[in-house]
Amino acid sequence: MPSDKQKMTVAVLLLVSFLSYSFYIYTSLPVKEIPVSKKTSEGKQVWQKYNCNACHQVYGLGGYLGPDLTNVYSKRGPNYISSFLKSGTAIMPNFHLSDAEIQSLTAYLQNIDSSGKADPRTFKIHYNGTIEQ
């Protein structure tokens, strides 16, 4: 059985590595330049207020009842988005969003779209098992 000293050494080493890793990530977030408008911030709040993530995905994360919306803005355009938001669908309820909410949610989806591509067909797969966007 390993001694308490040995176990503590391993635990402390792991803990220090984890805290350093966490601190490094917090202070060097992947995206530095953040052009964010008031509308985009409000759009994020609307997204959370109506729990859009329960049915929709962003970068493949979220619910599976509706489609992934990461790049819906560039694929379908703002008019398509707002018409869906205005009346809902056979599956999606009409949330009776105000015009301001629809505009800010569309701005948020535009912001997500500009952050990258989520379509897995665009990924390059390497023989060592890694992928490249």
Next chain:
Amino acid sequence: MVPLNNKPLTTSKLFLVAGLLLLAVGILFGLVGALQYIIPGLFKKYLSFERIRPLHVSSVVFWIIFGAMGGVLTYLQEHTGKKLYSALLLKIQFTIFCLSILAILVSYSFGVFGGREYWEFHPLLALPIAIGWVLFLVNFLKSMGSFRKQPVYVWMWLTGVIFFLFTFAESYLWVFPYFRNNVVNDMTIQWKSYGSMVGSWNMLIYGSSIFLMDKISNTKTYGHSTIAFVLYFTGLFNLMFNWGHHIYTLPTHAYVKHISYAVSMTELFILGRIIYLWRASLSTAKKHFYSFSYRFLAAADVWIFLTLLLAIFMSVPAINVYTHGTHITVAHTMGATIGINSFLLLAFGFDILNDTCRTFEPYKKMFTTGYWLTNISLFTFWISLIIAGVIKAQWQMSISQVPFSSMMQQLKPFFIGFFISGCFLVTGFIMIIYPLLKNQLACYFNPKPRDIFPAYPSSNGFSVK
């Protein structure tokens, strides 16, 4: 012949009782959600999917949290041979958690959200949960006293209690604009915290399962062995660094993905050990299969193998590109939360809630049927999700993609399979939960020994202490 125990329904037991109630409620919400996949738009007006999903997820997540806390709090007292440091702190902790989950479920029912996936409730409700957890931490540390020469499960409990608090706080960093202003930054931190948080409650549950296994087999060797600590540190290493496999497709730092890929592969060691010890596990299973606690431990072992195998595949980025965003991920989650977490918690439930004034003897057949029903239907459920995931993966990678709604239509037979097996799964769980709760409540309201049955170890699998 000895009379049955007449111990009161202690607060640490109440965590398990409340957890079982949440499980019953949560699986019923899950069934409604599954039905909405078959009949799109069902209950759209009053209980649409964006309400049902968090109702289901939060109920079962809090079943896991309540069950994990109940297991640790009870086994901690058995381990130290003493009562907890403060019964009052424990009662406050229990009340805070109960009121919080009640407020959360009510707010979801009225369509009030404001949080994010898995913690969809208003961020203000996170405060009482954090306070309740701090009380848990204080009671745990004070009750333990010294941490010298402790078995592996004490290390696991300590890790789980501390890391849950850390990752829970981390999952709320989004309230600061610095973290939430860009979706990639926000999602990186979100999944960093979630990945490690799951690892932290697994530490609590796996720790208690090692304690229980040692208790059933009446040995204390494993908890102090070198291999137990090697596996613990491998698990801790993964808890800390393998969370990046959730976000391989997010345009975040490449090093996050490479570290996660490399660290996840260390789980092959755990997988190899399970395969190597398979034969030995089988002979142990034959020896202890009379015990319902042991049966659930054994079932969880099988699900650990299946879930780990799937997790290792999904941790290879080149495979993850196909499986990510498909129902294969859901299959993995269901295997982990039902097959591993819930089965282990039920093992604790049979051990801890067995200490009652009523015998479980009349329910022996019902438990056995429920046990096999949950296991078989969970496997069918899991397979249905994997097939649906494979079809969705093909669609995602197809050059000439049919519309999303047509793809969902193609998945319908598997959603039907998933719903039917879900119905059997719920039935199996109710057959187990109902007698466990009924006996506890009957003893609480009418605490008279009603029956007698043989002393431990009994042939029917229920022990009397």
